[in-house]
Amino acid sequence: MVPVQERTPLIAMRGIGKRFGGVTALDDVDLEVQAGEVLAIVGDNGAGKSTLIKILTGVYRPTSGTMTMAGEPLLLNGHSDAIDRGIDAVYQSLALADHLTPAANLFLGSELTRRVLGVTLLDNRRMRREAERVLQERLGVRLRSMDVPTSSLSGGQRQAVAIARAVYNSELKVLVMDEPTAALGPQETARTLKLIQAVRDQGIAVIVISHSLDDVFAVSDRIQVMRRGRRAGIVRTSESDITSVLGMIVGAADRNAA
């Protein structure tokens, strides 16, 4: 279904290393992701998942290694640089201001404005309309109400608002999601997995970090296993099973790569 090796990957990270002082967090790690696929990254705590992702989103700079985007060299100076290049992240905390409306959250930091008598004012009406449209058209989500504090929405709907914020950027090519289902119940988890698929179906590469192998197998196309700062394996989800991935995570079955 998803040709992996034939095409030039949208993102390719090669030989990435990262040291913090004397501690080696990442050692010679590769990562490839194609447009329109969900790549899951799994591994134990401290395996280097978050560090790898923070390098991709421009938060950290790698100590060694190179990155390319559609074959072109990719150099990132900070997180905002990554957003400009179409790489954004949805954090586990969702980074929502709970007292504000969904629309205010969706446009937080990049508000739509209009000028009235030479003064720049917020265009609240247009933001509300646009937010409703993006949620509906891009994610197929209709919020309970656009006029309530975001805190009063369900976990899945809050997740949708956070994802919509990234998706609203029409240049978005890669969406990184850190533990998207960690704090959700079963029903909300199912909805969030559907949201991830909705984003993927729009040709966006989605990278999901998760501890839940059930969720990973439900949503991903490929799984990259990290262990002790190295890539312990990479498998196609359809050709693998939880037991063998679990084996790679704990280091029982080495070289089980696809």
Next chain:
Amino acid sequence: MSDTSAAPATGHASGEPDALAAGPTTRERLDRYVALIGPMAMIAAVLLLMAILEPARYFRLSNFDIILKDAALYMPMAMAMTLVICTRGIDLSIGSVAALTAIIMAYMVKSFGFPWWVAVPLAISLGALCGLVNGLIITRLKVPDLIGTLAMDLAYRGFALVLAKGVVLSRFPEEIVAIGRGEIPGFVAIPVVIGLSTLLLGYVIYTRTRLGRYALAIGSNPEAAELTGIPVDRYKIYVYVLMGAMAGLAGVMLAGKLNAVQATSAPFFNLHVIAAVVVGGTSLFGGRGSIVGSLAGVLLLSMMINALVTLRIEFFWQSVASGAVIIASVAFYTWLQKSDRDGGGSLGSKFASPEARRTLRLIATLFAITGALFLLGWLFAGETTAVR
């Protein structure tokens, strides 16, 4: 907004009916006006009380004029304080800022012959500078706002005392007096116009500008604000600069109103303004505020103080009443928030737990000890010397 389950899915992830009721609940619709319920109820209570006790002297147009003029002084500061508190901040230095800027303005006018139209903007921009210093101390030196502005309150007051010594500066140009107590024939007084204008400006800032939106976002979730690329420190500084400027304006209004100013003027501006804002439903925990509520809060405090004066109750009871109103309103809002989640139990159930019984025992013990000491003192009482 229509029902979720009725809408066919046009996207990929929808389709499942939402178990929750569509649209905001009645409670949520009311929630927006909660900021007004508290002060309005208390204003109604004051009016009712005065209608019973002193209708003739309280319900006079001239008396409401007095109330408005008193409230006007606090309106600019209440506007800015609403934004400060929305960011989870606080500014305890505004009384000293007002005194300091008014003293400097008075010196510039009286000793250096500055025209009033330079001296007044100068006072406001000096206030803004004080606010800038506060903002920099909080954001750059990472001093918590409570301690930082408390310390600067001492410092600004000290500067004012150094400048003015014990002198009362009085008799200003009539334009400055007009700012403080000028009348517009057939209309409300000039300070009331100024105060209401600043609140209107505040309303626009609060609902229609990045400054207002970011103030709320910062107060609601500082980490999220940072992650979404909001320059958090810069916007915090803006808010304190606005606060300082409004304190400077209040200094001018106070100097004009009394036609005099001294270094010890405006001692309780900070607590009065914070009280008005908090009574008006702005949350001390940030992220939630109301300019209209602050207006109601300012009016309530002025009406209450005026009522105490009308009833010829001793002046010092004012602070007792202000304290009681603050506690009552904050407790009320906290109770509202809490009943959101667990519905709250009856009063009786609150005393049922062993923990509550221990607290009750402590209360009883303390009362008993204090009472016993009074009794002991009375039993062994010797010669008395009159206190007054």
